[in-house]
Amino acid sequence: MSASPPCGIDFGTSNSTVALAEGTSSRLLALEGDSVVLPSAIFFSFEENDIRFGREAVRHYVEGVEGRLMRSLKSVLGTQAMGEKTAIKAQRWSFAEIIGLYLKELRRRGEEACGVPLEQVVLGRPVFFIDRDEVADRRAQDELEAIARDAGFREIEFQFEPIAAALDYERQVTGEELAVIIDLGGGTSDFSIVRVSPERRRRADRREDILASSGVHVGGTDFDQLLSMRKVMPELGHGTPARDGKRDLPSWAYFELATWHRINFLYTPQAAQMLKELRYDASEPERVQRLIDLVEERLGHALAGAVEGAKVGLSANDDYRMHFGLMNGSLDIAFSRGELEGAIDGAVTRVGAALDECLKLAGVGEAEISTVFLTGGSASIPFVRQSLTGKFREAHVVQGDVFGSVGSGLALDARRKFGRALAAAE
Known part of the structure; x- marks a missing residue:
């Protein structure tokens, strides 16, 4: 084995994996105890x-524990937020x-798991970091590379x-297949139409086998946000009328609270003052007070996380009940799979439209597809699947493998991309 074997890293919105290229195969590395999956979370x-x-x-x-939790960091790549700094205790940190x-x-x-340095890497990326913005999309990849x-x-x-997921799936095929690869992640949903076979997997250049790729910036965290806006935020005043009865309360605070990487923007003196003004303007101030209590308690x-738990629970059950304690009272909310x-x-419709676009780009009809390969955490939601x-x-x-297919395929791709140097070193 080389002193620095090629590896693949799937840096995901919700979870991440590292896989090592070994011969013609790959191996996911244990990153946290025996688990090969490390949630993409940092706590200061x-x-x-x-x-x-x-x-x-x-x-x-x-x-x-008193501190600051940060997740969904991948969602910030390519956005204006990458140029901003956030205060964490006495220090200001850039998202980079x-x-x-x-x-x-x-x-x-x-490196601890495999015992050798890791210097050659193929990083996974969604088909589009940023929808309909080639400049921002390129900037996101450049930022991640740096x-x-x-x-x-x-x-x-x-x-x-x-494509990485297709390379992982191809290891198990016994004949020629035209496969659609559906990768439903935390931040994006991505698709590829790929020809796979035992003979094709031995080729170093697979460009002719990839008929089309497409994607959309919709994933599991968006589903969490939508469920929160539909079921939880009304308990905090969203959608209720202002005191004059002529309009509903502004939705800015509820959107921030329902969006993981924007929650910290509520933890500022300016936001605290704006929330007090929101309560004063509300026809049901007691609901907005719950919002204020929740923000003050960080x-x-x-x-x-509790809303995400409800989504996961509804993937396996028709009903789910969430009990969320506050200093003054609690939120006790019943969810149904139908809700x-x-x-x-609407978000799933957008995902389906991106899949239709992929078929159109490939020039193939639905009946020509012989295999559908699913990966990514959101593939566990029956309605989406x-x-x-x-x-x-x-x-x-x-x-x-819901969380491991992409990482495994990236390691296989790393073997191809860095194979010549690896063979010379061996």
Whole structure:
């Protein structure tokens, strides 16, 4: 084995993996105990003056350790927020620095798991970081590349995440297939139409086998936001009338609270004053007071996590009840699977339109698809899965490793991209 074997990193909106290229295969590395999946979360502990990652980060936050939890960092790439700094205790951090901390930790844990330096990497990327903005999309990749280089990676390449998933799936095929790869992640939904076969997987250049790729910036965190706006935010005053009865209350605060990476914008003196003005303007001020209490107690991320838990619960059950304690009272909300489906229906329609676009770009009809390969956490939502796979009535539906397929495929791609140098070193 080379002193620096190629690896693949799937830096996800919600979860991340690192995989090592080994011969003609790949191996996901244990990153947190025995788990090969590390939640994309960072916790800055004010009490212990240190930084925690993954499940430990979330656990510290949930247990009430004073500090700052940050998630969904990938969603910031390419946006204006990348040029801003956020205050964490006495220090101001750029989002590039915060993402860099996480990538350095991924690299460190990967090296600890395999016992060798990791310097050659293929990073996964969505088909579009930013919808309908080529300049911002390119900027997002450039930002991630610079962060990865600063994290210690010497050679950096990129691959579309659905293509990586196709490479992972191809290891199990026994004949020629025309597959649609559906990667439903936390921040994006991506698609590729790919020809796969045992013979094709031995080729170094697979460009002719990739008929089309498309994607849309809609994923699991968007479903969380939509469910929160539909079911939770009304309990805090969203959609209720102002005192004059001529209009509803402004929705800015509810949007911020329902959007994970924007919650911290509520934790400022300016926002606190605006919330007091919102309460004064409300016909039901007691609801807005709940919102103020929640923000003052810094429970925004905990609430977002509880809504995500409701979504996950509704993926397996028809009903779910959320009990969320506040200093003065609590939120006790009953959810139904039908309400989840109603909340996310428009977003799922957008995802389906992106899949239709991929078929159109490939020049193939739905009946020509022989296999549908699903990966990504949002593929676990029955309504989403059925809405997309139902287009392909004759196809074989394969459920891949929800969190590991992309990382495994990226490692296979790393073997191809860096294979010549690796063979020379060996």
